[in-house]
Amino acid sequence: MTKTLSLIALTAVLAGCTTMTDSAADGAAAATGETIRYSVSPCYGTCPVYAVTVLPNGQVTFDGQEHVAARGQQERQAGVAAYRRLAAALAPYRPMTGATAQTRCEQQVSDQxxxxxxxxxxxxxxxxxxxxxxxxxxxxxxLNKVMDGVPAMLGLGGWIGR
Known part of the structure; x- marks a missing residue:
């Protein structure tokens, strides 16, 4: 009887640990398995305009649109580690799952x-x-610093040209 109660208690404790791990992982690790896409809009000048899709397996698709070295669709394998670095770098800025959010301004500079x-x-x-x-x-x-580093993180510099 004591062994049975001990096993039940141990199972409950281990199940509780698993739940805590899952909850702790909900933030940054929620991105595991998610595709990350970002697009860069034009400025009032010759800023590069492009879109990028990064799959969890590290596959990167680049779509160069304006003022880039490589126009059109390009693909490369950046690797799972690059995907994980990107997901971790963006995690502090990620809205709640399913939400759409916009960053808040203290000051505004135009033409960016x-x-x-x-x-x-x-x-x-x-x-x-x-x-x-x-x-x-x-x-x-x-966030601007993170986004400035993303092209190097994913190996996109030659396609962007800047």
Whole structure:
């Protein structure tokens, strides 16, 4: 009887640990399995305009539209590690699953590029963040730095040309 109760208690404890791990992983790790897409909008000048799709397996599709070195669709394998770095870098800015959000401004500078960042689940459900690079705040400056680093992270520099 004591052994049976001990096994039941151990099972309950282990199940509780699993639930805690799953809950803790809901934030950044929610991106595991999600496709990450982002597009860069034009500015009032010759800023590169393009869209990128990154699959969880690290497959990258680049669609160069304006003022880029490679126009049209290009593909490369950046690797699972690159996908995970991207997902982790964007995790602090990711809205709640299924939501659409826009970054908030403390100050606004005009004529800047914008981003549309989408996390797409296996079921097709999108979580979207839109961001104007001219929307200034400490959080947005940090997001701008993240987005500045994404082309190098994914090996897109030669296609963008800047």
């Amino acid at each position: 590029q914008g981003y549309r960042i989408a996390w797409v689940g296996d079921d097709g459900r999108e979580t979207v963040l839109t961001h104007d690079r001219g929307c200034i705040s400490p959080t947005n400056r940090a």
